[in-house]
Amino acid sequence: MIDRGAQFELTRNRPWWRGTTFDIVSFILGCVFLAWIVYRGAASMGYNWQWYRVPQYIYKVVDGEFIWGALMRGLMVTLEIALYSAVLMIVIGLVTTLLRLSRSFSGNLLATIYLEIIRNTPLLVQMFVFYFVIGPIFGIDRFWVAVLGLAFFEGAFAAEIIRAGILSVPKGQWEAANATGLGPVAIYRRVVLPQAIPLMLPPMTGLLVNLIKNSAIVSVIAVFDLTTEGRNIIADTYMSFEIWFTVALIYLSITIPLSLFVGMLERRVQQRS
Amino acid sequence: MAAAVNVDGCNKMIEFRSVNKWYGDFHVLKDIDLDIEAGQRVVICGPSGSGKSTLIRCINRLEEHQQGEILVEGEVLGDNPVANALIRRKVGMVFQQFNLFPHLTALDNCTLGPIKALGMSRAEAQERARAQLERVKIPEQADKFPQALSGGQQQRVAIARSLCMEPDVMLFDEPTSALDPEMIAEVLDTMIELADSGMTMICVTHEMGFAKTVADTIMFMDEGRIVEAAAPEKFFNSPDSARTRKFLDQILIH
Ligand SMILES: Nc1ncnc2c1ncn2[C@@H]1O[C@H](COP(=O)(O)OP(=O)(O)OP(=O)(O)O)[C@@H](O)[C@H]1O
Ligand SMILES: [Mg+2]
Numbered sequence: 141m142i143d144r145g146a147q148f149e150l151t152r153n154r155p156w157w158r159g160t161t162f163d164i165v166s167f168i169l170g171c172v173f174l175a176w177i178v179y180r181g182a183a184s185m186g187y188n189w190q191w192y193r194v195p196q197y198i199y200k201v202v203d204g205e206f207i208w209g210a211l212m213r214g215l216m217v218t219l220e221i222a223l224y225s226a227v228l229m230i231v232i233g234l235v236t237t238l239l240r241l242s243r244s245f246s247g248n249l250l251a252t253i254y255l256e257i258i259r260n261t262p263l264l265v266q267m268f269v270f271y272f273v274i275g276p277i278f279g280i281d282r283f284w285v286a287v288l289g290l291a292f293f294e295g296a297f298a299a300e301i302i303r304a305g306i307l308s309v310p311k312g313q314w315e316a317a318n319a320t321g322l323g324p325v326a327i328y329r330r331v332v333l334p335q336a337i338p339l340m341l342p343p344m345t346g347l348l349v350n351l352i353k354n355s356a357i358v359s360v361i362a363v364f365d366l367t368t369e370g371r372n373i374i375a376d377t378y379m380s381f382e383i384w385f386t387v388a389l390i391y392l393s394i395t396i397p398l399s400l401f402v403g404m405l406e407r408r409v410q411q412r413s
Numbered sequence: 414m415a416a417a418v419n420v421d422g423c424n425k426m427i428e429f430r431s432v433n434k435w436y437g438d439f440h441v442l443k444d445i446d447l448d449i450e451a452g453q454r455v456v457i458c459g460p461s462g463s464g465k466s467t468l469i470r471c472i473n474r475l476e477e478h479q480q481g482e483i484l485v486e487g488e489v490l491g492d493n494p495v496a497n498a499l500i501r502r503k504v505g506m507v508f509q510q511f512n513l514f515p516h517l518t519a520l521d522n523c524t525l526g527p528i529k530a531l532g533m534s535r536a537e538a539q540e541r542a543r544a545q546l547e548r549v550k551i552p553e554q555a556d557k558f559p560q561a562l563s564g565g566q567q568q569r570v571a572i573a574r575s576l577c578m579e580p581d582v583m584l585f586d587e588p589t590s591a592l593d594p595e596m597i598a599e600v601l602d603t604m605i606e607l608a609d610s611g612m613t614m615i616c617v618t619h620e621m622g623f624a625k626t627v628a629d630t631i632m633f634m635d636e637g638r639i640v641e642a643a644a645p646e647k648f649f650n651s652p653d654s655a656r657t658r659k660f661l662d663q664i665l666i667h
Contacts, residue, residue, distance in 0.1 A: 316506075320502075
């Protein structure tokens with residue numbers, strides 16, 4: 141009845157070598173291969189492996205009391221930043237999309253300027269602008285500078301996803317909703333978004349993975365996230381191999397389940413067609 | 414809203430005063446003048462691309478016209494979105510492609526407008542919705558989602574959805590064109606009953622049998638103009654325009 145074909149173009153008919161499962165398998169094989177090369181290389185460098193010193197940075201038990209180590213505290217900060225940025229990113233994405241879809245000239249212009257600036261400047265530079273310019277002007281502390289910087293960066297991509305989702309709702313749905321005399325809020329909340337959100341979920345979760353990875357950039361403004369903690373530990377102990385591997389593994393332990401979840405969502409969207 | 418009785422006493426539902434509309438350079442509606450009174454049942458026919466859909470979509474402002482005035486119950490259509498939403502609550506519309514909300518059950522399709530646009534309570538809206546689904550003879554389908562219904566059932570839900578707003582006038586844009594032949598009758602029957610109940614109706618259709626039974630005026634449109642508007646008797650037997658006659662010959666042959 142309603143042509144929903146176009147909506148699923150993104151996820152349908154993907155060859156097996158671009159599927160999530162293949163991604164993961166090839167990723168693990170690649171990791172094993174890399175590990176082998178690294179161990180060979182490290183051996184020839186005479187690198188002194190000290191894995192036994194790593195667990196204390198994950199957790200310690202002092203006087204029978206359990207204490208999270210520096211890396212875990214860093215992970216908490218990373219997740220906290222990711223959570224706040226994710227919420228803000230969706231708000232920014234939604235507002236930008238509404239401005240772009242509105243008939244207001246200045247609204248369109250504002251949204252376009254925002255999108256073009258974000259897309260065409262490095263994230264690192266954006267983070268510095270927030271840290272050195274916007275932070276001091278508005279008296280924002282570095283944690284919130286990090287959150288804002290990331291949210292504005294990812295918000296541009298969220299806007300794209302939300303826009304694609306909204307535009308995939310057939311025109312007839314808008315017309316029926318309008319013809320019923322619904323106001324714009326009810327049209328979005330009751331008619332358009334319930335149809336668009338299932339389509340937006342997989343790419344949005346993918347964006348969340350991206351956000352978690354990109355949050356490492358906040359170490360340049362000395363926010364004590366996972367990456368910063370890793371750097372600090374290495375500065376003290378010179379265990380660069382062990383710590384960077386551990387840090388990478390911790391990131392993976394968060395992002396891989398999310399990526400698997402994306403795959404699951406995509407399959408569900410496919411089935412609904 | 415003010416009561417919609419005209420100064421001259423007669424109950425005008427819809428008026429077009431020299432309405433012109435363009436899509437870019439394309440002049441789609443040309444000097445349309447139209448008076449439709451409460452209780453009138455108008456059928457519009459004409460070749461594809463003659464502007465029939467555009468004309469009725471101007472009535473609830475799904476399309477904007479550029480020149481002239483359109484009045485619905487005495488209110489001039491304009492750019493004010495709030496005023497337009499108010500007018501749309503009094504003008505029901507049924508689409509060729511049904512346009513039911515696929516994520517809502519038949520019942521919820523029917524209650525959405527009353528709850529969100531009329532501020533009715535859920536219980537009250539459901540009562541009204543069940544009554545309207547009864548009226549279109551599919552009360553037992555209330556809890557099904559649109560994709561589980563046949564085309565004819567979907568279109569009847571769409572009619573019930575419009576009726577739940579208790580509109581003063583109903584617009585139909587080729588309501589049976591997307592249906593399999595065996596389902597056309599059930600939708601037409603629903604529309605005939607609606608007409609018998611005194612509803613003001615404007616219906617774009619090529620179902621001439623339906624037009625003969627129901628319409629008090631049949632209009633023929635061609636190239637953006639209303640070429641002929643007459644009672645069915647005259648329209649079918651002695652139309653003034655040669656173009657109307659030619660069109661009738663074409664559609665009545667097959
Ligand atoms: N949004 C639009 N933009 C540009 N041109 C349009 C638009 N909508 C319709 N038209 C054109 O306007 C003309 C009239 O369209 P309309 O849909 O009103 O015709 P119709 O009489 O309903 O035809 P049909 O029987 O095919 O439904 C057509 O030539 C169509 O191509
Ligand atoms: Mg049409």
